[in-house]
Amino acid sequence: MIVIIGAGVSGLTAARQLQGKKEYLLLEKENYLGGLSTQYRADGCRFDFGGHYFHFQDKADIQTLVQSICTFKKFNRKSKTFALDRLIPFPIQFHLSYLPVAVRNKIVKEIMENRFTPAANLHDFLAINFGKTLFELFFKPFLTGYYNIDLREIIANMDRGSIPPPDKERIVAGAGGKKFFNTGYNPVFYYPASSLTHFIENYAGPITPDRIHLNEEVTGVDILKKRVKTAVSEYAYDKLITSMPLKNLVKIIEPVDLFPSPREFHHISTLLVNVILKRKRKRFHWVYLADRNIPFYRAGFYPVHPHPACYLEKTVTPGTIIDKEKLREEIVFTLKALNVIEVGEEVVFFDARIIPVSYVLFTTNWPQVVPPTLEKLKEYGIYSIGRYGSWNYTSMSDDIKDALACVEQLKV
Numbered sequence: 001m002i003v004i005i006g007a008g009v010s011g012l013t014a015a016r017q018l019q020g021k022k023e024y025l026l027l028e029k030e031n032y033l034g035g036l037s038t039q040y041r042a043d044g045c046r047f048d049f050g051g052h053y054f055h056f057q058d059k060a061d062i063q064t065l066v067q068s069i070c071t072f073k074k075f076n077r078k079s080k081t082f083a084l085d086r087l088i089p090f091p092i093q094f095h096l097s098y099l100p101v102a103v104r105n106k107i108v109k110e111i112m113e114n115r116f117t118p119a120a121n122l123h124d125f126l127a128i129n130f131g132k133t134l135f136e137l138f139f140k141p142f143l144t145g146y147y148n149i150d151l152r153e154i155i156a157n158m159d160r161g162s163i164p165p166p167d168k169e170r171i172v173a174g175a176g177g178k179k180f181f182n183t184g185y186n187p188v189f190y191y192p193a194s195s196l197t198h199f200i201e202n203y204a205g206p207i208t209p210d211r212i213h214l215n216e217e218v219t220g221v222d223i224l225k226k227r228v229k230t231a232v233s234e235y236a237y238d239k240l241i242t243s244m245p246l247k248n249l250v251k252i253i254e255p256v257d258l259f260p261s262p263r264e265f266h267h268i269s270t271l272l273v274n275v276i277l278k279r280k281r282k283r284f285h286w287v288y289l290a291d292r293n294i295p296f297y298r299a300g301f302y303p304v305h306p307h308p309a310c311y312l313e314k315t316v317t318p319g320t321i322i323d324k325e326k327l328r329e330e331i332v333f334t335l336k337a338l339n340v341i342e343v344g345e346e347v348v349f350f351d352a353r354i355i356p357v358s359y360v361l362f363t364t365n366w367p368q369v370v371p372p373t374l375e376k377l378k379e380y381g382i383y384s385i386g387r388y389g390s391w392n393y394t395s396m397s398d399d400i401k402d403a404l405a406c407v408e409q410l411k412v
């Protein structure tokens, strides 16, 4: 019997693959399917957990699979950066013509003077290769607000999602006014024409309902006896596929001390604010906020929504109490700065919730902690997959691909 922990896209993909081939049981702590790749209801409206767009770069097989589930709309990405009180197309380094001449010339000079230099940490990698001016203008305020940690504590070469070295040719062309609207990573994205919930419902369709136990949180894993414990039962497994956050998994594994301490796994928590606006004033799909006065690191519009709806994200410490009055002021201030609203009354409704583990941090200990932990788990027949199971920076498409590969590896 294979036990799967978590019914997000990773767990659902594994269950779909095992269906009809091998006995399995899927345990999910919440009362719904989809994990972060679904929607929740607030005040009668459905919201994503922050914009959840599908990207299929280099994954034609996953695109075919996903688009066989329901109809998707395709969008040419319009993402921007907000710095120096203006919206600049993403990525900022290719669109320096949007900056004042003196700033633009200084940035180009600094980048051209540099020879590409590998660096031990993200701070040095960016400051050296992109120059002090662009670093101080964009990378430092944006990434410090987002990661909430000194950038010297982050490695330069993340496993996935690394920032590429500067492309000098494009930087010079962009500074001269050339537009690169469909470049950068993931220039197009896809979203279900109906809703993400509809996609998840259809995706889970082939799974026999009695193989899924909702509201059943895994609270212990005995790796020697090969048993998982929940509040209501215990299950024996031959293999365990888990998509719960790796940090939380090592907390509940017995015997203790076989794996690094949970303290070694670093991440941020995100306060997600979903907002309904009085009217639609769409200027971008999403924008990276690099202004020290703005408390959020990203804002975006939902591309498919029955109402004019947008979202804002900021990094918080877990357990933060949400002060709704203060939050309303921050929402209004930010949306006014972005010229999305003119007056506070245009914010009709907002809902705020915390995603406790949202982005993994590639702190300097990541290479010594994460890959060895995943390898050791495999020795005990445990496959920790998905964005949080593999403790990495992945997309839904990556997670589906990795879950398919995991089941393939089990040769069921």
Ligand SMILES: Cc1cc2nc3c(=O)[nH]c(=O)nc-3n(C[C@H](O)[C@H](O)[C@H](O)COP(=O)(O)OP(=O)(O)OC[C@H]3O[C@@H](n4cnc5c(N)ncnc54)[C@H](O)[C@@H]3O)c2cc1C
Binding pocket: 005, 006, 007, 008, 009, 010, 011, 027, 028, 029, 030, 034, 035, 036, 037, 049, 050, 051, 052, 053, 054, 055, 216, 217, 218, 219, 243, 244, 245, 270, 313, 355, 357, 358, 359, 385, 386, 387, 388, 389, 394, 395, 396, 397, 399
């Ligand atoms: C703000 C934000 C925006 C994002 N935007 C995008 C985007 O635009 N495009 C994109 O491709 N990706 C995006 N992602 C990433 C995407 O959400 C993940 O890649 C994907 O949801 C991971 O799926 P998963 O199944 O691996 O994990 P999850 O969706 O986290 O699913 C894990 C499941 O395990 C359950 N679980 C946890 N612990 C236990 C336990 N002890 N017992 C039982 N069940 C448990 C959880 O309830 C959950 O249902 C975004 C992520 C965030 C945070």
